Amino acid sequence: MQSWRSGQGTGPGAATPQHRSAQHSYPQNWTPHLDKHDFYFNFRNSEKAKDRRNTFLCFQVEGASTSSKRVCSNQVGGLHVELSFLSWFENKLLSHAQQQQYQVTWYLSWSPCDSCAKQVANFLATNRNVRLTIFIARLYYFKRPQNQVGLRRLVSQGVRMNAMSLQEFSQCWEAFVDNHGSVFEPWENLDENYRCQADKLDEILRGSRSLLREETFCLHFNNQRRLPKPHPHRRWYLCYQLVLPNGVLLDKGCLQNKKKRHPEIRLIFRILSMELDQAQRYRLSCYLSWSPCLQCTQELGKFANKHKNLDLHIYTARLYCHWLRYFQKGLYLLWKYKVPMTVMGLQEFDDCWKIFVDQEKPFPAWPKLQQCSDKTQNRLNRILQGSCIPGHTPTHPSLPFLALPAWSLNDLKDALSDLSLSQ
Incomplete structure (x- = not known):
């Protein structure tokens, strides 16, 4: 695994076609659907994730007057997907309807780094009308204390966070993947890998580290x-x-x-x-x-x-x-x-x-x-x-x-x- 989460923010790109009832534009690296081969490669929850250098974020926003769904990925030297989403969300939704209640759901191929987690937590602390649920395929450098602190910061702001199980992978497949009507086919050891990721996440969120006998x-x-x-x-x-x-x-x-x-x-x-x-x-x-x-x-x-x-x-x-x-x-x-x-x-x-x-x-x-x-x-x-x-x-x-x-x-x-x- 390589540390690819570096680089300066570039901000949103040009607009893409509008989606459903939402009247707003999307950055260039956002798409309506994810290619099924990209999904199988980048969301595979194997413990050893070689060459998975990009982060993919599939999100759904539900509000009283809006419903939006998109897939975005980070670009080399560009803004991380979490911050790209926040920039778009603030400019296109909150700026027009600040009092509206929003339910946001994320499906992430990698959990947020400490810097992104901190900024998302600060955003949620300021905008109490936004509720966020995060499903994670894999944990990003989970042994680093700063990344563990970042995940706990999110939970402290009311974020519901879970590892992706077969149910979440199937939901993500149906909602965000250009699957041509095909059914999601689980890869080998998906359930075993899920339990491993879930146990690690539970240990991090509980703050458990090397308990004494x-x-x-x-x-x-x-x-x-x-x-x-x-x-x-x-x-x-x-x-x-x-x-x-x-x-x-x-x-x-x-x-x-x-x-x-x-x-x-x-x-x-x-x-x-x-x-x-x-x-x-x-x-x-x-x-x-x-x-x-x-x-x-x-x-x-x-x-x-x-x-x-x-x-x-x-x-x-x-x-x-x-x-x-x-x-x-x-x-x-x-x-x-x-x-x-x-x-x-x-x-x-x-x-x-x-x-x-x-x-x-x-x-x-x-x-x-x-x-x-x-x-x-x-x-x-x-x-x-x-x-x-x-x-x-x-x-x-x-x-x-x-x-x-x-x-x-x-x-x-x-x-x-x-x-x-x-x-």
């Missing part, structure tokens, strides 16, 4: 001071979910150390790759098996400071090397950048279990879970407490009247140097 969670998130031996070395795990203010889930997943990268760093790169809208607010909740090290707190602090539209909250099962001043400094830096960090209690463990674990039973709380959590929270409070630096009496955002830690002047200079605040 029950035993993995109970081992690595266990907050007891000492675990029964023998047990394997406990690694860093980070479970996260990204949601909009209205509660719509955009992404979630579980990360661990990989190639000498801590999961906090991997998460930062993943969020940046999504290219989130800077004008939109988001909430990012992170559940960690260990609190971040100093280097990770520095990166999280700079990340949170740069992305003010992102409400970051950290929950941790345990404090990493909390008896060392070096790692205590990291906890202070999170506090300084107003990134809330809370020790996980029974409620947080239960939430994490339900969201991030491939579970078949309720959360099996281990002995003294809440007691261990309370002790860890008290330890965190003591780390952040202390005598105030002369002239400063700020309080911790989640702990009333909690004073700034009694860091030495050298400690503060080192912290400021680490964060490169002078740059």
Whole structure:
């Protein structure tokens, strides 16, 4: 599969013949019907879609005074079909009847890329009189986080989205293909491929990514001071979910150390790759098996400071090397950048279990879970407490009247140097 979805928009082309009752023109790359050989080649839902470099969009628009049906395809260096449709729809329909209710149905050979999904979602947010249903033959680069976010953006704006089954392929064949009266003949493995595409789409829309096994969670998130031996070395795990203010889930997943990268760093790169809208607010909740090290707190602090539209909250099962001043400094830096960090209690463990674990039973709380959590929270409070630096009496955002830690002047200079605040 090649990335063919690049190029500058060229806008609508010349008019084509009018269709049914709609009194408007269509761009040059739009046709009343799709050749049946093109349909079989471009809409085939095989997992390996070699040389399918074009996107075909078969659409139907139903309104009180209009009914339109057409097939369009993207052109090399031209506008993507989704944006070509929006341009035509705004200029030819909405400009004349803005208050009319429209039902739009799309049959797409490829799902929208992240850029098109974002623009379609913005269009729907502005035009509440338009309802859109999308049927997809194949998912476009579905492993890319930004494309997954794009599909979830569409659903958050009320789009009904499904993979094309035999029924939708037959409907598309009857309505949009120049079939000369012939009946649609399913290709081999159509149903199997449909289930594969539907499962992938369902996983994306649910935000499911690499759920933890029950035993993995109970081992690595266990907050007891000492675990029964023998047990394997406990690694860093980070479970996260990204949601909009209205509660719509955009992404979630579980990360661990990989190639000498801590999961906090991997998460930062993943969020940046999504290219989130800077004008939109988001909430990012992170559940960690260990609190971040100093280097990770520095990166999280700079990340949170740069992305003010992102409400970051950290929950941790345990404090990493909390008896060392070096790692205590990291906890202070999170506090300084107003990134809330809370020790996980029974409620947080239960939430994490339900969201991030491939579970078949309720959360099996281990002995003294809440007691261990309370002790860890008290330890965190003591780390952040202390005598105030002369002239400063700020309080911790989640702990009333909690004073700034009694860091030495050298400690503060080192912290400021680490964060490169002078740059």
